């Protein structure tokens with residue numbers, strides 16, 4: 151982009167300060183993608199403006215329209231999801247809002263799994279409700295006959311599901327859900343944050359859009375806030391235009407971090423999954439634990455389905471119910487040394503959340519119970535440490551528990 155005149159010597163220090171060092175003379179490529187932390191891009195001349203705006207020549211225009219780092223990350227996700235295209239967003243919620251807004255006309259109902267991520271529930275029950283998009287909640291996974299009756303009654307154009315539920319890791323039969331929804335002319339949008347394309351690809355099962363909260367596993371290191379949606383080119387083009395209009399596109403540095411995270415995603419997901427299974431097996435033998443919720447356990451309702459859909463595992467989430475009450479949970483948490491209370495998941499470190507006071511706080515105990523979440527349900531997001539160290543920390547907390555909890559609270 152050397153323009154005539156740019157080689158002439160600058161005079162004033164103020165001019166030098168503004169222009170010096172903008173065109174470093176490096177010709178070979180960096181071994182990792184450069185970070186383009188630029189809010190706008192230069193054009194050679196007015197023909198160039200025309201070519202880039204018109205799409206005849208690839209080029210960036212303005213930060214909010216998306217920069218090179220967002221494009222790098224989006225193309226990587228599209229390839230991982232076997233999708234035609236993908237678009238990044240400022241957060242998982244921005245991705246969800248855009249996916250729904252560009253798929254629904256005002257007045258059209260949505261069918262969704264009960265027990266969705268709290269932020270998604272809030273979005274549906276406030277903004278989409280107000281827009282005239284009522285949500286009909288269905289028990290998913292649940293009885294397919296009942297679900298079919300809902301499809302027949304509601305004529306909803308969209309089914310919204312999560313690939314694994316929070317916190318109990320219930321696994322919907324996505325291929326079968328897609329067949330049912332498509333038979334009723336509905337598209338299927340899947341939040342696959344918990345499983346990532348390494349463990350399962352909803353688009354391969356016929357889903358229409360798949361999305362992720364990138365700050366969880368895709369980013370993986372607890373330092374990114376971003377979202378991404380993948381699907382066919384038409385839908386993604388509409389989503390991109392919507393995100394640009396709403397100022398909710400993916401910022402450059404977040405995109406750069408997210409792509410760096412993807413490099414180790416396969417290794418991390420294998421370890422997260424293996425650690426979750428190891429921790430679930432350990433928890434199943436702990437007397438203070440009333441119930442373990444993890445697909446690797448034979449008593450899990452989708453034990454066989456999960457093994458078929460996700461042979462590589464279902465990620466790092468494991469939940470369990472303690473015998474006792476809130477005090478028991480508080481005492482257990484106090485006894486942990488390295489496992490911190492963190493209201494996120496998918497980080498390299500093992501973290502814990504207590505749904506009754508966090509993700510499921512706004513629900514009544516009865517509503518939580520209807521979702522299978524009790525007053526003593528604890529969720530672990532197993533990290534990539536040595537499983538023996540995760541278990542050792544849990545063991546110490548359980549040992550402390552048997553000393554502090556009245557004997558009447560313990561199982562006989």
Ligand SMILES: *Cc1c(COP(=O)(O)O)cnc(C)c1O
Pocket residue numbers: 241242243244267269270312341343344362363364365366375376377
């Ligand atoms: C965290 C999360 C979201 C929301 O993503 P943000 O990046 O926090 O906006 C959506 N779905 C699931 C399953 C999540 O875990």
